[in-house]
Amino acid sequence: MKQETTRSPVADGDDSRRRGVRRTVTVLVAIVAFFFLISFVQIVLMK
């Protein structure tokens, strides 16, 4: 099986990928923390 590849190894674009991954993870962790805390806030408010 022959498959065409771009001749640009991943390493060339590594920095932008790494920055993108870091930014994504930061946002997602913030969402996780928000939903964890909101469950307690919700309970306290509803009581």
Add this chain to the structure above:
Amino acid sequence: MSHAATHDHHDDHHGAPKNFFQRWVMSTNHKDIGTLYLIFALTMFFIGGSFAMGIRAELFKPGMQLMQPYFFNQLTTMHALVMIFGAIMPAFVGLGNWMIPLMVGAPDMALPRMNNLSFWILPFAFILMLSTLFMPGGGPAGGWTMYPPLALQSDSLAYVVFAVHLMGISSIMGAINIIATILNMRAPGMDLLKMPVFVWSWLITAFLLIAVMPVLAGAVTMLLTDKYFGTNFFNPGGGGDPVLYQHIFWFFGHPEVYIMILPAFGIISEVVPTFARKPIFGYKAMVFAIACIAFLSFIVWAHHMFAVGLPLGAEIFFMYATMLISVPTGVKVFNWVATMWGGSMTFETPMLFSLAFIILFTIGGFSGLMLALVPADFQYHDTYFVVAHFHYVLVTGALFAIISAAYYWMPKWTGNMYSEFWGKVHFWNSVIWVNVLFFPQHFLGLAGMPRRIPDYNVAFANFNMISSIGGFLFGATQLIFIGVLIHCAFFSKKKATDRVWEGAKGLEWTVPSPAPHHTFEVPPVINDDELAHGHVND
């Protein structure tokens, strides 16, 4: 294209580590971790299945036969927890791990070491949870929902809560990894609206996981502090309210149902076009329908609580919101049918399981629509009708999709073709016995048989016996699946081609079979004709 090069070794200049420990315990390779997830899920499927056999054996005829009622309650609780968190969810994560990087042209997951950790947390979580069965006082017996005050009476609560926390951490890390991979690691030219529907379904599912697993963690943490640290979140004596737990649990629990079915929709959307030899009908509508279902899943949670005493306005809102879900779900079912319409269809085992999914999942969807009606739900609530409904959705829905995916991608994973004859034997036995198992449970529920009871009125005897016979034979049929898997992986003489299926399209079919240990270290050139949805924007 002018700078494109061709090569045929797929960057496999360093293969898998030879050392067993290094390869399987220290692995950061998405394919190996995907395999680990799938083996784990299969193991849990049989452990959870053995609990189901115990349940059906006890219910074979009226009266107490084999076990004490408290142990029966432990079996129903453990069966649900093991099947949901141990079998169905890890199986989808395994399929995602294996296929998402291959489908988007990424060399691996975005966070490979976290991927390893996500997996290896799971066996410890389940060993912890299952070990409670052997402890004084036994395992959890208050149902998988862990409603207080009943769940607070269990001696094993702390173990189960810790296990649920571990599963939650594993799922959250897995979801973060999948989102980060899809958003950042796609090969140049793999636009979002060119991605396979399976990848889309996992992207949306991962967002659901991110939003609801922390809420479950919060709920069970409150259970723990209520039992051991003197808080009163759910204790009316201290100003708390047990119904609040139900709200917060089902805010997690209902999206959880979609976490277990959206990736299944993605799988069916891959398999049906392949064996109909046509592109999927309405690609954008399919993606949009998945997003709609995910959104609606957040605003329907109280339909699990109609009988608890909600205000009338809330009951009406949740009833209509729930019924609304049938619109995007209907779009999907009609689009699968439209994909097949006029197609040049063949009926290999993956297609058979997908067709069974479409028909039987729709039956589960219809009984769900019946349960959504407030006045009707007062009749059906906590009866075997509910048990029949969610088993149609989760067994003939989620599980059949997973089995379909296993047959579909197995040649790509192993490099060998499975036995089509035994695959079909597995299919026909599964589809017959699963209906013998679950269809009579609709009648039992309508006649008023409550769920979660070890003994019942003699009026329910015949349908229970039929259901149990179906259960034993469905369970035994799954042993054929094990045989097919082992034969395919180790003994099959028939080698798989790279494309495997005549109508298959997508990047995963451009790599050799079996897929090399490392793929796409140099991003592939995206040729729109190669993709299943390459011309969607034309």
